[in-house]
Amino acid sequence: MAPSTGIIGDQSPNAFDVVPVLDLKDGTVVHARAGKQARAGKRAEYRPIATPFAPPHDAQAIARALLGITFSPTLYIADLDAILGRGNNYELCQALADALPGVDLWIDAGFCNLDDCAFWLPLGATLVIGSETVQSLEDWKTIRDNFGANLVLSLDFDEQGLRGPKELMSDLDLWPQRVILMSLGRVGTETGPDFDLLRTAVTNARGHHVYVAGGVASYDDIRAVADAGARGVLVATALHSGAVGQNEIAALRGERRSQS
Template structure:
């Protein structure tokens, strides 16, 4: 998982985007997107990269060139770019539809009807973000759903296990992904035991709390 802002990868911390700064990674020097992506691939055989284009989400110009380069390093690219529809970023492009970027339930439903998308159920410190209907009506969800707890991103409080359990209970076989708060290998094991299909990781990789051996044990 990487967050793009101002042409570089930034360190996401608890959803406070105004104070995000370029990432200082233990995996490589610098914060250039392609360099970070290559360092992640050297750490483990990740096939999918989730990218939050924070400029696009905020209504600014998206990182089109950077996204096209990133697509060359991964089999699949999941991109949350707010309301922007990106084309030409690669054959493995999947659009992530974040509820925080949905103006109302109807526009969210319309976007989901277009297909080939991943839904991100976004939660801030204040609670659910975006239309309540998209959070509550599981029958509207696509096959892959991210539970994004922004207040835990970049923190050390652990995943939001209660919210993940509640989402899994309503998922009806859909693949649920956890985002926010993963600290170590024990969190990965607990999430796997819950039935979580995958995890969006960043801070624990860059600061070394999760290493190659930990990832190999979980991935296969």
């Protein structure tokens, strides 16, 4: 896969992407589900995914199915082993990059410094830098200054607010063009996105592309996120359950394209 050179896909004013999410752990695709077996947002408790698309060890087949449903130019991959600091799934990510030419892989692997980022550069992927893993504002600035357009900043929120340097939410001059609002406590819960957080971010965004992650349960959720001014939404549970399908996403894309 060639190195990313910036934002790809539809750049019309009303463009909106439904970005599928693939969580990897121990070489398989896993999934967060709130309940007795896995508390939402607790990555160590994610279990092999149960999906109609393919077995959990067949990441390529699952990825192709998700991309087919969403028409997305982008696939978000969270390497939970790397985020948890217990190895990584680099070879599996490389296999996905080889199998999906033309797809912009967004890799979240717990990046906290330049060395972490440099290890993953041969993939030619876009690096997702989570605020929860950035140890200082200076570390973020160093990463941003070195990687620029090949970065996405994930602003990670829990019940106490933003994880990481607080300036990342208050000073938009620190943002790259693409920013994810990640509600960690809502992941796998299907309780709906944090619309208050989204409205605040979009109001101040000044041309930044804002994406929403966590809690998306239905087509109505996705449509509401789009209507609130986001550039896209990250989805996993609703795709695997069938709550959101290809026809609905195609209709939303066509409607927004006609408005441009």
